[in-house]
Amino acid sequence: MSDAPPTQPPLAAVPLPRPRLPVRTAMLLLFAALVLGVGGRFLFDAPTLGLNVLAWCGALVLVALLLARAWRATVGLEGRVLLGSGLLLAAMFAWRDSPLLTFVNFLAVVTAFALAASHLRGEGLRGASVAQHTLSLVRGHLMGLTGPFSVAFLAPWKAMGRRSFHPSVAPLARGLVIASPILSVFALLLTSADAAFARLFGEALRFDVTALAASTFAVLSWTWLALGWLYGALIAEPWTISAGGASAPKLGLTEVAVVLGSVASLFGAFIGVQAAYFFGGTSQITALTGLTYAEYARKGFFELVTVAALVLPMLVGLAGLVRDHERRSVVFRGLCVTIAVLVGVMLLSATTRMRLYVDAYGLTLDRLLATTFMTWVALTLVLFVVTLLTDTLRRFAFLAVLLGFATTIALNAANPAALVANVNLPRALRTPSVTVNGRSFASPDLVHLTTVGADAIRALVPHLAALAPTVRAEMQGRVEAALGATRDPRAWNWSRWAAKVAFERTSRGRE
Known part of the structure; x- marks a missing residue:
């Protein structure tokens, strides 16, 4: 009988009963995680990040694929896409050097591998909702922290007997236990008998307790993280949002139209005032606001970007709450497109403000990061409109994640420094x-x-x-x-x- 863990069911399937984890499977997981832990200790004992990120992530992916093949677990298309994206993003650490890129690339790599931990096996992520993506992301992070506890509790360690290992393992362990105190006594006597041997013996055993403790902690930390991720990716059941209970409350077109129409009216009024700035130049800005160009730019950019970022979850949330047939109505789609266009104009205004700000104070990585985030928001709004109009909104969440990865790679290619x-x-x-x-x-x-x-x-x-x-x-x-x-x-x-x-x-x- 195979010790392979059970295959993860598709995203929409009913979860299987809680499995028992065979001892040999658990031991193989522990061994693989320990190898990755030692590798992490060696690779990341460096002054900064670079090729080591790609090397460790590559080793993690290789181990996962080898274990999946040994256990005959199928790696789904989404899993392969997420692993490939994670490796590509990890390669960015060996390409560009910038504090901004280190921060953005780290977030992207962690997101890719967290989602991969939830969906390495099975299909269905492409059609999952934003809520399911969020749940999968939370699960992926928690597995890295709590997965080892599951391995400890699921494996029947008490039943582990002689047949679980090679026959020579138990005698070897008993021999080492018996030899330890005997060697200690003889070593103490021999070192007292000869000063040269004592000096040689002392130098051989000399070590830095602090350095040893730090190394041990690093190995255990990387081992823990690797074990949790491997368990979540290859063994643990997925977390799904049950569809068998009471359905979520739905809103009618009237309520949604009131919300969207009100927001569109407010945005339209704001843009009407902004039109004078666009065409009036410096004199109009000073006359209407009493602010200089630089003050005007600094005051409004981040507020406009925040508005644009909040509009996106609002539209996605309302699209999920409105009834299916009303989501396809001309009124709902027209209002969503109108708001998206108005937000696009507001983002153009934000871009103008940032350009003025850079002209006055220069460019920094923080300002470049804000501009990149604004670009991702704009592209994601376009993606939402396209999926809404083509009735493929169920794929929006997965495509938005991939769009975030693509934006990160494009930022690296743009070379912020x-x-x-x-x-x-x-x-x-x-x-x-x-x-x-x-x-x-x-x-x-x-x-x-x-x-x-x-x-x-x-x-x-x-x-x-x-x-x-x-x-x-x-x-x-x-x-x-x-x-x-x-x-x-x-x-x-x-x-x-x-x-x-x-x-x-x-x-x-x-x-």
């Missing part, structure tokens, strides 16, 4: 230094370029020779500190490597 450098470098070079107590220091604008990513440093390096000697020496030190992680192959990153090469070539050229 280089964008910030291209915008801010001319400004920084106009005033490259500040004087304090008669001594010149690099200006804050110039120093900032060494903190946004290696691609910004690569753009800065050719201009170092033109700086004053003291400022150039300061900037060289900052660049060397920022690129120091390239010495560790586990943290290898193409952008850092390219910047390091450019910096070394420039330094040799000056010599």
Whole structure:
């Protein structure tokens, strides 16, 4: 009889009874997780992230696929898509270098693998609702934290006997237990008898307790995380929203039309006021608001982006609450399209405000992140309208997730650090230094370029020779500190490597 865990049922199927986990299956899971834990301890014992993220995620995927094949568990299409997306997003850590991208890529990788933990087997995610996607995401995260407890409680460890292992395992374990105190006594006597042997023996056993504790904790942490994810992906039952109980309350077209019509009227009035700003220029902004261009941009951008972000769940929620035949009505679809168009105009206004803000204060990673989020919201609104009009709204949630992954990859391709450098470098070079107590220091604008990513440093390096000697020496030190992680192959990153090469070539050229 096979020890393979039960195959996960499709998303819409009734959950199976709680399974028992065979001991050999549990032991194989533990062994695979321990290997991944040791690998995580080694790979992430590096000064920063880079190639190590891709290596560990690749190992996790390989182990999962090997276990699925050994247990004859089918990996569904959605599972393959999510695993492939997770690996592609993990590869971004080895491509670009930027605090912004580290944050965004981390969120994307965690989301991809959390969803994969819930839907590695079976089909149905493409047609799942937003609520089911949210539930699957929560389940995926919780499995990484609580999955090992399930392994401990499901496996019949008490029934584990001699037949569970090779016959030589039990005698070997008993021999080690008996030999330990005997060796301790003899070692104590021999080390007391000879000083040279005692010194050699002491050096062999010398270790740093703090370092050992930290290493053990790291191995156990990565092992725990890997075990939870493997259990959730390959063994645990899915969480589904039961369709057998009372149906969710539905709204009629009248109630929904009142809500959407009110929102559309408010947005229309706001855009009517904004029209004067679009066509009136600086004088109109100052006359109507009493604000400067920069103040006007700073005051409104984030509010408009927040409005756009809140409209999306409102439309998706109302589409789920309205009756099916009324969702296809011209009135509902027309109001949704109208609101989407009005939000699009508001996002254009937000884009204008951000452009003015950048002209006044320069570009930062935070402003670039906000602009990227605004772009994703706009594209997701377009996706909602398309799926609504084509009556494929059931696929909206899965496509929105994939759109988020695609937006993340596009952000990496856009190279945020280089964008910030291209915008801010001319400004920084106009005033490259500040004087304090008669001594010149690099200006804050110039120093900032060494903190946004290696691609910004690569753009800065050719201009170092033109700086004053003291400022150039300061900037060289900052660049060397920022690129120091390239010495560790586990943290290898193409952008850092390219910047390091450019910096070394420039330094040799000056010599």
